[in-house]
Amino acid sequence: MDDHDDQPAPDPTMTRIVNAVQLGRSGQQALARDTLTALWDEIGVDGDAFHRCTLAHYLADLQESTEAELSWDERALAAVADLTDERAQQYHHSMQVQGFLPSLHLNLADDHRRLGNTALAREHLALAERFVGRLPDDPYGEMIRAGIRNATEALEQD
Template sequence: MEPGNPVVLLCGQGMQAEAEGRADDAHALFQQAWDAAADDYDACVAAHYLARHQKTPQDTLHWNQECLRRADLVGDERVSGFYPSLHLNMARAHEELGERAESHAHYRQAADRIQDTPAGPYQDGIRFAVAKGLRATGEPAPDGALAELLAKLCARADLTALGLLLPSYLGDLGTAEDHAKLLTAVHMVHASRSLPEDEQALLRQAIAELTPR
């Protein structure tokens, strides 16, 4: 975003108000940002934040649609990194309205553009949310032995094994690359031989289930 832009400054103040629990002040600041928007870029930014403070799912969807529409009108590198988040927000809005097909389509578009967002914690957060949404709206999750193993690891708080497995498991968007990352993580835990034998057996089963035939 553009740090000196007055719309961006107003939205930053709104986020600060939101963090302090002043929801009405936050909404007022985001509305001021919308009113001050000088072009489609400004309007895209303001609409994104206004969508956070709507009282009905329909109004939330409206502002997310407006945000996406304005981003399309901008159409340059300033907004390219916004698209995974924009489609995620659209997907959530449709899901809240019970519009499963529309929701899934936007989750899929968010997944397809995930690399437009720079790698790091922000992208990871979007990736995990998109993967969860895809599973909730119809795409299968890695299941079977791996799911059983993760439940056991969570129950006994094996943070080392979970730290290796969960990022790939939770961030699986259904691509061949993501599948390979998950299989590699499972192999790494198996090779460490750090788990009880019953869990090692589940790892072997998970490897068999995940290995392409």
């Protein structure tokens, strides 16, 4: 088997996270939120940083308030500080931790903008822009670049 195919290495915890995310995308947000919250408790605050970052990132999107979303986005960013490229590449060979930063900071910028924390929103947006060169040149990278442009425009209108 080729070590550099596009299939993630088997990771039962990531499978559980992906399955829960799919529940949320299918309209079952409460079940997805409950499933991911229980998994967060199982992983623990000192558990695998890749799992914590991924889970918190997706769990933020399932929250019912911007304050709760901010809390989970902050946990995702905190977890990435403990994450290494080597660990991320155990899941997929192309992953680099700095490639996570534009999205994480974009989410925090949007949270802070919606909460009226304009200065913090601008700080996180500047950090997202700082790391934008680490994004792949693919649909995901373009989605994050477009999000940064949209967030910049929204801040300019506030």
